[in-house]
Amino acid sequence: MNVSNASKYLEDHGINATYQRAIIYSYLYKKKNHPTADIIFNDLKKKVPTLSKATVYNTMEYFHKNNIVQVLTFEDGVRHYDADTKTHIHFNCKQCGMIYDFHTNIDFNNINGIDGFDIDKRFINFEGICKNCKMEKTK
Ligand SMILES: [Zn+2]
Ligand SMILES: [Zn+2]
CATH class of the missing domain: 3.30.1490.190 (Ferric-uptake regulator, C-terminal dimerisarion domain)
Known part of the structure; x- marks a missing residue:
């Protein structure tokens, strides 16, 4: 899913699709590796220099609240995200x-x-x- 498809997907789910949100969702959808917010941030910060760690954390929790991602927790106690709900x-x-x-x-x-x-x-x-x-x- 590219960024413009992600943007449309977010809008279809009633989410205001800012550029950063669309990039984050597109990344998560393509990666399929259940990353943590830290991993998402580290991978995207080169591509999106204006991105902050707080934005990634808040965006992921916001996506979760809107049921477009699921949160997984394992023994490491860290929240992992999955675009496959x-x-x-x-x-x-x-x-x-x-x-x-x-x-x-x-x-x-x-x-x-x-x-x-x-x-x-x-x-x-x-x-x-x-x-x-x-x-x-x-x-
Ligand atoms: Zn292994
Ligand atoms: Zn999964």
Whole structure:
């Protein structure tokens, strides 16, 4: 998604699409690596010198409040962001800290909970050692 598409996407979701917001959303959508606000800031500051860390933090929380990104937290306690808001499984590598998307045919909307409970959000997290770290170990 390029910056002008991102801008349109934000407007379609009722968000005032400033240039910086559109750049941040476009970045997050393309990266798909579940970055933290710090990582987003460090990657974008060269491209957008006027960007501040506070803007990135506030923008991400604003996107989250408007349900166009989901927030993931793992053992590192830091907020990671994902532009894919559909329920999907995340795998967090204990060694390198990378977060991978796992795809499945499970229909998460069809999992029955307890009567009388309303489910707003569903998080399914796996933890372990990723393939790359495993290969490093056996070298
Ligand atoms: Zn790893
Ligand atoms: Zn994801």
